[in-house]
Amino acid sequence: MSGTSASLTERRRTATQLEIARVAAQLFTDHGAAGTTAESIAEAAGISLRTFYRYSRTKEDAIAPLLTLGGDAWRAELAATPPGSRLVPAIEQAMHATLSAADIDHDLPWMRGLLRAAEDDDDLAAVWYRVNRDSEARLLPILAQIAPDADELDLRLLAAAATDAIRVSLEDWARRDEAQAPVDLAVRCLRSLTRGLGG
């Protein structure tokens, strides 16, 4: 996966960011995002309010690092596929390689709680959709690198479809109580979206 890629300082920073994210996730799932002050997150994380806003652009954004974990790994895996490969199979393979990995299993429970809370909380839902939008935007150049001579609009649509596949499957997975990883569902959604839904 990712070895000793970043500098020590940088890794410490992402570590504290994840720590803050988990604390914020706990408070958000307990009292909702509106019922949680930024100061309480900072206090629970053991940092000052000013420092909290250096790690998070917005109070709600504090949980974003948790939500991006899976997508980041997935895109990194996809970026490693050689140019000229067929896109949809490459996307599926990247899903298998990352969405069921043991790395994110530790954070999947957080994700489930957050997505469930996001169903009733507009602010949390906004973060979830912002994360997906960012993922879709960062996905586009990766797809273009794999298939350099494809039509750009088609690539945009494929990026939207793949992002939707992951999003819808994760939302569906969060709604259920099963322990099964959401990989199979994601692959099924992707195939449905890219091979026709029928009327």
Place this chain on the structure above:
Amino acid sequence: MSGTSASLTERRRTATQLEIARVAAQLFTDHGAAGTTAESIAEAAGISLRTFYRYSRTKEDAIAPLLTLGGDAWRAELAATPPGSRLVPAIEQAMHATLSAADIDHDLPWMRGLLRAAEDDDDLAAVWYRVNRDSEARLLPILAQIAPDADELDLRLLAAAATDAIRVSLEDWARRDEAQAPVDLAVRCLRSLTRGLGG
């Protein structure tokens, strides 16, 4: 389209809401969302700050009524199709009936300016995606009414695909300078998404 459906009071309310939205759109495209205070919007609209927040949940949300116009008309048209119809053709027909209508032509320039500004403005982009998310959520029961015995996950995916078709086509249309209505592009996107993109 919509006759004398709502009460007079209600129509006055939506009218002022649109008025505020156009004023806010002008200010946002000129100085950006971050560079516009809620008070300046209220002043330009001739209302007090307190009243402004009665019409708009958030400063950025002030432009939402403009962005929802097309989607609302489209969903209303789609909701009128009889149960048992084939979904994708029904969606296409609703696109033809609404996205090129003269009603929204008046507000399309606003839309273009807003979408262009949203490319560089995270807050505006968040509103745009919130509007699409709402549209997708409200689309689901309509689809379920047309095809009562369809699998729900398939319906969710189709709702996501149709929303993406409109979203991506509008974003693409906003990026170009052509006067052509975005209908044809939307239909093409929908067909690409529902009939397979190829690898």
Place this chain on the structure above:
DNA sequence: CGTCGATATGGCACAACGTGCCAGATCGGC
């Protein structure tokens, strides 16, 4: 026409948000 209940509006106060600024602390390299 006049009265009354309901709704819309404005003004005020207030907690919370997010940022600029500066001072002290902490870390890394020579």
Place this chain on the structure above:
DNA sequence: GCCGATCTGGCACGTTGTGCCATATCGACG
């Protein structure tokens, strides 16, 4: 051990969004 760079905390400040109440406007009814 020293020094520059980065991280952190505290403070002040403008802005956001809301609760509360007083006033004004609107619609219905006698």
